[in-house]
Amino acid sequence: MQAGLNIVHVPLGARAYDVVIGPGLLAQAGARILPFLDRPRVVVVTDRNVGALHLDALRDGLGAAGISMSELVLPAGEATKGWPEFERTLDWLLEQRVERNDVVVAFGGGVIGDLVGFAAAVLRRGVRFVQIPTSLLAQVDSSVGGKTGINAAQGKNLIGAFHQPVLVLADTEVLATMTPRDFLSGYGEVVKYGLLGDLDFFQWLEENGPALAAGDMGARVQAVARAVQMKADIVVRDETEQGDRALLNLGHTFGHALEAATGYSDRLLHGEGVAIGCALAFELSARMGLCSQEDPSRVRAHLRSMGMKVDLGDIEGELPDAEALLGLMGQDKKMMGGKLHYVLARGLGQAFVTADVSRDMVRSVLMDALRGQRVGDV
Numbered sequence: 001m002q003a004g005l006n007i008v009h010v011p012l013g014a015r016a017y018d019v020v021i022g023p024g025l026l027a028q029a030g031a032r033i034l035p036f037l038d039r040p041r042v043v044v045v046t047d048r049n050v051g052a053l054h055l056d057a058l059r060d061g062l063g064a065a066g067i068s069m070s071e072l073v074l075p076a077g078e079a080t081k082g083w084p085e086f087e088r089t090l091d092w093l094l095e096q097r098v099e100r101n102d103v104v105v106a107f108g109g110g111v112i113g114d115l116v117g118f119a120a121a122v123l124r125r126g127v128r129f130v131q132i133p134t135s136l137l138a139q140v141d142s143s144v145g146g147k148t149g150i151n152a153a154q155g156k157n158l159i160g161a162f163h164q165p166v167l168v169l170a171d172t173e174v175l176a177t178m179t180p181r182d183f184l185s186g187y188g189e190v191v192k193y194g195l196l197g198d199l200d201f202f203q204w205l206e207e208n209g210p211a212l213a214a215g216d217m218g219a220r221v222q223a224v225a226r227a228v229q230m231k232a233d234i235v236v237r238d239e240t241e242q243g244d245r246a247l248l249n250l251g252h253t254f255g256h257a258l259e260a261a262t263g264y265s266d267r268l269l270h271g272e273g274v275a276i277g278c279a280l281a282f283e284l285s286a287r288m289g290l291c292s293q294e295d296p297s298r299v300r301a302h303l304r305s306m307g308m309k310v311d312l313g314d315i316e317g318e319l320p321d322a323e324a325l326l327g328l329m330g331q332d333k334k335m336m337g338g339k340l341h342y343v344l345a346r347g348l349g350q351a352f353v354t355a356d357v358s359r360d361m362v363r364s365v366l367m368d369a370l371r372g373q374r375v376g377d378v
Helices: 029-036 048-063 083-095 110-125 136-142 172-177 180-197 199-214 217-237 244-249 252-261 270-287 294-305 322-329 359-370
Strands: 006-010 017-022 041-047 068-074 103-108 128-133 147-152 155-162 167-171 342-345 351-354
Touching (some): 029 048, 029 103, 029 167, 041 083, 048 172, 136 180, 155 252, 167 172, 180 199, 180 244, 180 294, 180 351, 244 351
Parallel strands (some): 017 167, 041 103
16 A cells, blocks of 8 residues: 555455545556556546646546546536436547446546446446546545436436446545535535444544644545545445445435525535534434434534534525425435435434434424524523
């Protein structure tokens, strides 16, 4: 293992792959991708923001190994993750005469990774792809595990496929170009891992979160590597989300409803929704007597100390009422047998999945949150 790099192996048999984490990986991209190529070319899909910042560096890194690249640059933002840009991407890949043994590179945040991974899954019934995630959220979550897809009018990620990458290159240097808000949005997914299954990691984040946010490279590599290892362990146990993998949705049932309520706009970024959703999930757990009231207070205190959104009142503009939010939660893809499954917690680091949740209790939590009461002081 090269100094400064961490490698997390995802052992899925014939579909196993490595997640390489650390600084300087764009410069090494060619050397690391070359073993997967039958011919020295790749096609790259990115967005305008990432392309403007990093596409030349990726081209240089690939060129150093004699690999040529063609690129498609899509608009930035969650609105890209839908049918129009998905169809545009497939048309472009076909125009590039991408063959089944070629490699498609998803170069961007979670939107690009999800959309391009889905395109790779259905193109010629499956072509190989490499994830080069450029956001903290994508590095710790969406680039690992093979979940790909696009959004529908009815909700997020309702159309997609499981399609594992052949390699993930998480260059932690590119995180320095993220805005503070986008970085903290990704941190919502980082803290989720501690809350769902690793109290020691959550305590480490309480101590090291500020340094991580301030740019400490060692802390960033360590946090990304720990989150990726946790996700890899869960994915190996439950690749297609029949059981344990649903734990990764901690905060997401509430969060996705809030994203839908805000029109998937900049009013609420995905990781911000997850952070608020985690606070609500712990509040719901406490009201159900599953964990102590100190746990949601501690969750909220840490998120607040990081300068993150914690309450519904932190979201700009009006929100629908509790009944409407419940309706949006009912569109969640975690519906099974007509019942919504929640990820709740018996304590910090002790999440579990259950459908045994009173709709009235959820409504009560949402109504109090909408009234602006401090969750945890109710």
